[in-house]
Amino acid sequence: MISIDAARKFYTNADSAHDFDHILRVVAMAEKIARAEGADIEVVRAAALLHDLARADEDHGAVKLDHADVSAEQARELLLSTGASQAFADQVAEAIRTHRFRGMRRPATIEAQILFDADKLDAIGALGVARAYAVAGSLNQKLYSEPSDGANATRDQHNSEHSPVAEFSVKLSKLRELFYTPTARALADTRHQFMLDFFQELEREVRGES
Numbered sequence: 345m346i347s348i349d350a351a352r353k354f355y356t357n358a359d360s361a362h363d364f365d366h367i368l369r370v371v372a373m374a375e376k377i378a379r380a381e382g383a384d385i386e387v388v389r390a391a392a393l394l395h396d397l398a399r400a401d402e403d404h405g406a407v408k409l410d411h412a413d414v415s416a417e418q419a420r421e422l423l424l425s426t427g428a429s430q431a432f433a434d435q436v437a438e439a440i441r442t443h444r445f446r447g448m449r450r451p452a453t454i455e456a457q458i459l460f461d462a463d464k465l466d467a468i469g470a471l472g473v474a475r476a477y478a479v480a481g482s483l484n485q486k487l488y489s490e491p492s493d494g495a496n497a498t499r500d501q502h503n504s505e506h507s508p509v510a511e512f513s514v515k516l517s518k519l520r521e522l523f524y525t526p527t528a529r530a531l532a533d534t535r536h537q538f539m540l541d542f543f544q545e546l547e548r549e550v551r552g553e554s
Contacts (some may be wrong), residue, residue, distance in 0.1 A: 345386060345389075345390060345426075345428070346390060346393055346394065346422065346423065346426060348368070348371075348393065351364075351367065351393040351394060352364050354394075354397050355367060355396070355400070357400040357404070358396070358399060358400045359400070359478070359479070359482055360475075360478045360482075361475040361476075361478040361479045361482075362396055362399045362400070366396070366466060366475075367392070367393060367395075367396065369466050369471070370392045370395065370459075370462045370463050370466055371389060371392040371393055371462075373461075373462040373465055373466065374388045374389065374391070374392040374458055374459055374461075374462035375388065375389060375392075376527070377458045377461055377462055377525055377527045377528055378455070378458050380525075380526075380527040381454060381458060381525050381526075381527060382454075383454045383455050383458055384435070384455055386432075387432065387435045387436055387439065387455045388439070388455050388458050388459060390419070390423065390428075390432075390436045391419070391435075391436045391439035391440050391443075391455065391456075391459045392459055392462060392463075394415065394418070394419035394422065394423075394436065394440060395412075395415060395419075395439075395440045395443050395459060395463065396411065396415060397411075397414070397415040397418045397419060397422075398411040398414035398415040398418060399411045399415070401414070402414070410444065411444070412440060412441055412442070412443055412444040412449075413441060415440050416437040416438070416440040416441035417437065419433075419436055419437055419440050420433045420434065420436070420437040423436060435453070435455060438452075438453060438456055439451065439453065439455050439456035439458075439459045440459070442456050442460065443456070443459045443460050443463050445464065445467075445515055445519065445522070451524065454525075457524035457525060458524075458525060458528075460522075460524065461523050461524055461525050461527075461528035462528070464519050464522065464523065464528075464532075465523075465528055465531055465532065465535065467515075467516065467519060468516055468519050468520070468532065468535040468536060468539055469534070469535025469536075469538050469539060470535075470538055471535075472516050472535065472539060473508065473538075473539060473542055476508035476511045476512070476516065477508050479511075480506070480507055480508050480511075483506075485505075485506055485507050485508075486507045487507070487508075488507060488508075488509055488546065488550050489505075489507040489509050489510055490509075491509055491513060491543075491547060509543060509546070509547075512539060512543050516539055517536075517539070517540070519532070519536070520532045520533065520536040
């Protein structure tokens with residue numbers, strides 16, 4: 345089993361939205377959900393610690409593939425090198441491979457669903473708004489853009505026309521309907537409402553109505 349200290353060294357180049365603080369929050373939430381749902385907490389913990397191994401490389405252009413795919417294979421190799429069983433490494437890799445909202449695969453095992461839920465809970469609510477603005481700031485994007493119904497919005501977060509408002513439209517507002525576990529769904533309702541209130545108030549202030 346990989347330790348927190350061992351995992352930390354893999355995230356030194358991450359941005360503030362995907363740094364090791366994000367990893368620790370996902371680990372804590374994943375363990376909480378795993379206990380409530382009766383899942384294998386060791387698989388969940390390892391997957392949470394290693395789920396974004398390749399995220400910084402992808403964001404910096406070094407990795408052209410989905411970071412979830414690359415992270416899954418890196419995690420599998422790392423765990424096998426530390427003496428983990430093939431079955432354990434495969435379970436962890438499968439969870440990591442299917443954790444991404446923008447990916448094409450959806451999680452099938454309870455452990456994979458818990459990683460997905462824990463990671464997405466960190467993407468909504470006050471944390472989700474803060475992280476969306478952290479990414480926008482790092483890419484020199486607009487503070488505000490006109491709300492969209494999503495028809496003409498892109499899911500590519502790394503472009504000059506994107507903004508936190510667009511991110512809410514194409515991703516954050518949709519996450520509440522995607523959670524798998526009852527534990528996560530209950531938490532998601534409150535976080536979703538916070539975001540809805542925030543972006544509605546932002547629009548009113550931008551228009552001088554509030």
